[in-house]
Amino acid sequence: MNYKLIDTHAHLTFDRLYSRIDQIIADAKAAGFNKILVICTNLEEFYRAKEYQKKESMIDIALGFHPGDLEDIKPSDLKELEQIISNKEIIAIGEIGLDYHYDHTIADAQKELFIKQIDLANRYGYPILIHMRDATKDTLDILKEHCKTKFLMHCYSGSAETAKIVIKMGGYISFAGPLTFKNARGLLDVPAVVPMDRMFVESDSPFLTPHPFRGKENEPKYVTYTFDKVAELLNVDKKVLADQMQKNYKTFFTL
Template sequence: MYTDSHAHITCDPLYERIDEVLENMDLVSRCMIMCTTLEEFHRAQKVKDRDPRFKVALGWFPSDAKTITSEDLKALYDLAAAKQIDCLGEIGLDYYWDTSFNDLQKELFIQQIEIANQTHLPISIHMRDSTKDCLEILKKHARTRIIFHCFSGSVETMKECLKMDSLISFAGPLTFKNARHAPDCVLACPIERILTETDSPYLTPVPYRGKQNEPKYVEYVAKKICELKGLDESLLCSQIESNFLSLFQ
């Protein structure tokens, strides 16, 4: 049984066929639904209510920093304090598309970390072209468990992340022929610190690259990790599920 620690199944492309997506998840034992809007969150709550395999995460995405208001932050805090969400995320920094509002991104990131600290929730981190700033902020502010979602950094960066008692989550790019750092990171990462994910509907793994991603395809990320590390698949999947559940104790 596989674990998908990061799936946007309540965003429009996948939610339009949510029943089919859920039916396809017969080999997935755990899944965390990632929500970046309140609409996605309310959809996710309905899914979670009907299926105990799910956890729900909510957070304001870094590229939305210009539009997030104090009311949005209060709404996030209230949901976190009421334990309506299981994880705060994905949050972080993204300097890939636009660096004109980096300071706003940092401010939003810190505010959300503080909400997670106060409500004792783990955080799921988006870190794109922003490693130095992201790690500096986490080292200074984070006092809760950390997931580095869809990790794509170097082994050296991963080792810095592991010092923060974090979990490293690998996604479809690990299976790509042009995968750069990910295979080396898998080899260097203890299995007690590994998670698998799809980031559905994005980053579909080989052999289904080019198709819309969904949680059932997390199987191929797990198989690639087993291939790289020479591990028994059932052993790895059991360990990953245990790693995932440790976030919510």
């Protein structure tokens, strides 16, 4: 294998993965990965990732407050997030966004939290990683009105038409395991409308394990299957695609 891969979204600080993180990292390296972006959704996860980063330079860290954790977030958490950003301890804010899948009634509170974190990103010039579930219109409307920085739609599962809008807005798109599922259908049309210099692949570990490993706990090494699917759909050389994604990572995260 004459190229390297990046997993741009892995929750390695979740207890179920952190308990075996050394093996997960070793397996990712053996599978050809040179970078994993660890996504932290609370401060406890962040400090866990920061401690691990002292011995493993392969990982970068992002931190943001997920809409699903709305009730657990205190005003002091946002102040601490700003301090962490100002100290340059992370490379992105995320994952942040809107999720109406379980409860539409707290939409206004989700929007408020989303906008506060976008404002932080704007103030410090940080890219943001977007969680968008059953909330396409509101998410895009907020980004159009408030976002002045780079943004990435993580684990994209929308339509090709929505992807075109995201690209026109200057956004990036990341593909995960669902692209390999047998019921992927319309999602298979999306890579063709995303320029190669605007795309990433990710695991979203421990969730959404790619085919043929569905049912197993996901981890970064399985991103290889999503990457292969993107290359197949685009009919592009894997090294060309992988090298472009390495460039995209440096460009998007200003590294």
